[in-house]
Ligand SMILES: Nc1ncnc2c1ncn2[C@@H]1O[C@H](COP(=O)(O)OP(=O)(O)OP(=O)(O)O)[C@@H](O)[C@H]1O
């Protein structure tokens with residue numbers, strides 16, 4: 019990474035770090051709630067950028083991992099297990115297994131078939147969620163409380179929750195930044211650009227793609243754990259294909275293959291949705307044309323517009 | 329041991345027989361040229377040897393090991409490495425990184441997630457040495473997609489060599505190169521052929537006769553003649569197949 023291209027991400031994280039301070043200037047809890055959601059959305063979108071932007075794996079079922087993370091919190095909590103580390107551990111383990119199985123199958127296919135099969139797996143999980151009558155079925159489930167840290171309700175404080183989400187995003191960002199520049203990441207990027215060339219020098223694409231798929235799924239599952247805690251509620255709606263589409267929208271809007279583009283995309287998406295929803299309930303209709311304009315005229319999404327470079 | 333044995337290889341695309349009972353042994357330290365008219369099935373043969381296409385029947389034996397059903401990456405790891413008729417590089421990566429990636433494929437595990445690969449001096453040194461050998465050292469940091477056509481052909485060879493081949497399959501390495509570039513490549517191949525066996529597909533007859541130890545002629549998927557260059561050149565069947573063409 020060149021020094022110049024560090025400016026944008028550093029500024030982004032600095033700004034995010036100051037949010038709780040800035041929030042005191044306005045309707046504090048509202049601002050905190052929306053920025054916490056932005057950070058969580060950014061975390062999920064960031065993991066999807068690893069897949070799409072660096073691996074050319076267009077998953078249309080990424081929200082399934084949000085669902086897995088959120089339900090890890092809800093189901094364990096409803097059985098009296100409130101420990102945050104148990105929730106995270108469960109989310110990571112379940113998403114690991116789910117990603118290994120669905121990834122191993124999906125990666126047998128290419129192009130539009132990959133999109134369709136990931137969509138199908140996502141929908142499978144969504145319907146599984148709706149059929150879980152014991153955990154609210156269609157309606158979802160309200161949490162009695164947020165996850166506990168060593169028995170203490172640390173996350174009850176919205177500022178603390180925000181900083182936990184912030185730390186998760188920063189950690190995931192630094193992790194992905196390192197990964198894409200590593201040996202592994204270089205192979206992944208090579209496969210994205212020209213899989214046949216990579217095979218010709220001895221790389222079997224499957225194992226690298228599957229590893230990236232699992233990593234991205236696990237990061238998204240952490241986002242799901244945070245989402246459940248933020249909303250204190252889970253429902254199968256977290257795992258719908260619309261949600262997966264939203265995630266794709268966010269990374270494309272922010273700029274594929276830049277990682278911090280996911281953060282910009284998440285912020286732009288959420289703020290725009292918030293703003294537009296004041297004027298019309300059909301705000302989603304305005305999004306379509308905006309995305310088309312961004313894709314057509316701004317190379318590299320909003321990140322490209324801001325000149326942050328890749 | 330015979331490095332590469334091709335036994336009764338057959339392949340059809342629908343009714344079209346692209347490979348028709350091809351058997352061939354590639355000897356140690358031999359440059360074996362395969363020539364033939366357009367559409368004769370030369371590239372398809374290389375695809376089957378390298379694992380990009382599956383034969384319908386027959387066997388490919390590399391270094392005593394049957395590789396007929398191994399995928400291309402597994403064959404490359406064994407040392408059976410190919411180049412492409414249509415340049416196949418990573419256009420967004422620098423020339424150096426294109427070669428360094430091939431070196432990385434031969435240097436331990438690529439499941440390393442934390443340290444920056446482009447700063448690995450070992451890999452960069454190997455890559456730089458190969459780029460120098462192909463006259464590309466001053467272009468090392470240029471994105472491969474921005475290189476000239478001839479430079480891309482050179483890069484493709486450097487990449488193949490970085491993968492540490494025990495045998496090279498070269499599909500028209502001179503295709504589209506200028507006259508000077510072609511001369512340069514021929515000189516490079518002349519030194520290269522002393523290091524390892526090479527199967528060379530080439531249309532440029534000057535190159536073929538400057539380089540080949542043996543020549544096989546492929547027409548409609550069949551080998552119609554195989555032997556020393558001067559014998560093949562004199563073969564009446566070959567002359568008929570190349571009717572009107574200078575052989
Ligand atoms: N995937 C494919 N499906 C159907 N037909 C194919 C396929 N690949 C090649 N062919 C046909 O097989 C024949 C041999 O093609 P091939 O590319 O092997 O010829 P070649 O000897 O390399 O020709 P050239 O000198 O033009 O490179 C051609 O008629 C081609 O149209």
Ligand SMILES: [Mg+2]
Nearest residue numbers: 370371372413
């Ligand atoms: Mg050909």
